[in-house]
Amino acid sequence: MEAQGLYNLGDIRWNLSTAQLVEEIIRNKEGWLSHHGAIVVHTGKHTGRAPRDKFIVAYPDHDDIWWGPINSPISPEYFARLHQKFATFFQLRPIYVQDVWIGNHPAYRLPVRIITEKAWHSLFARNLFIREEQTTGPHSNPEFTLIHAPSFRANPVEDGTRSETVIAIDFVRRLVLIGGTAYAGEIKKAMFTVMNYLLPQHHVLPMHCSANVGPQGDVALFFGLSGTGKTTLSSDPERPLIGDDEHGWGEDGIFNFEGGCYAKTIRLNAQLEPLIWSAVHRFGTVLENVILNPDSRLVDFESDTITENTRAAYPLEFIPHALKEGRGGHPQHIFFLSADAFGVLPPLARLTPEQALFFFLTGYTAKLAGTETGLGREPQATFSACFGAPFLPLHPTVYGRMLKEKIQQHGTQVWLINTGWTGGPYGVGTRIPLPYTRAMVHAVLSHGLDSVPYHQDPIFGLWVPETCPGVPRELLQPRQTWSDPQAYDQQARTLAEQFRANFEAITETSLTVALNHREG
16 A cells, blocks of 8 residues: 555455445445345435546646646646645545456556545445456556545645545546545546546547447447436347447457446336346445435335436446457447437437547537526537547547547448437427337347438438338428427527537637647
8 A cells, every 4th residue: 555655554455345345334334235235325415526626637748638627737746735635534544445457458458456435435446347356466566546535625725626525637646536525436437537548549449438249249339428328228138238338449349448337227117228227136236326215125216316316336247148358349330329308309310420520529418407506497408529528638539530530440330319309399399219219229230221211401411211110200300290390490400500619619629739739
């Protein structure tokens, strides 16, 4: 631990097994055991990520960081002070350590040490990252270390932070500090940010997507922001799961970064999502912020009493037929998932390589009224570059260029799927039924759309199939599902203009970054 700057510690609980960690969690009163054996925990104040509290250490020779609202700089001096405060905080305290790996590829596998204050965060790390059961000792030389202390409180005046919460990444020291938040998603997303910085240096494209593979070895990727369905659609009984959320695309195909899944569980349905339903009821799964009946110990997945962002963290082996090796070939199909609450995007469309780059850099979905403080009555368009802007330390165009090169090199077909509304916006129209969306994905993967006619959408320029097996013909034409076609036209043009303005902003910042780099 001295190598991580930690001294005078209490007991060090190193690489405890799942059963040992569950015992620790119950003994420490960190959570509750559900009827089916999952551990239920509450994260307190933070029930989601705190993007305004995330920092990257700014060094003079780091001119490649995409500075701005996403990546805020913190000085090496402030970071060193925070590190010393973390070290003081942990003195005489027991700690939990998991030595894990990120990246299921031998050439890019990153050994990581996760040090946590709480036992349940150690179980989360054990579930989400890659581990080897036969290895119980520590890494001889971890290449990155993450220290997590939810009870720690930063001092904004002394530490250069915006609040008592801090997520700080130092790419030189290869160290991550997370304090003031118990939300476990910060752990996995901090390490995703690390991979997003390191892998492009090796000509590997890091991606915020899920992946599965068909019987013929055909790989499919599913990109999408939270709530758009990438975990649900990639969990297919007929197609083994490669990974749930984060992957790399290298010279010999794709590989999963993780060894587990971090699925949203709000209104989870056993009939529509049987694989996820089974996994979240297993011993060792961590359930965040779900409601637990204190007597029966049954979980209520319908309740959003604490948050809409209820989560489950479980290892990949809880999904039947998941690929243990976590690797696949080059993808034949890519799906961009957008939950369009305005109800104007077609449920399914084929994209040209140029359109694929546009929608990748756009990363569109729509937030619903009432789901977040400050949202009005109407849905709000949300653009997150590369479907994961909060985790991109480099400018989005770096990843965009890599994606375009790879889809052109390997002949990958890209599709846009609207998992949102049809027949009108949220509050007027209806959500596109999941069985129809599954039928569209199946039609693409089974070559059921290879010979059908397409027409070009006049507003968005997308190529929309005239028919799709298992899907009503009228559903494929969103304008025809609206009772007022003129209202559709107006709403579609408004959204198209928002797309254009967002894309121009991205390309303008790209030019600014390039000019600053050249002048530097």
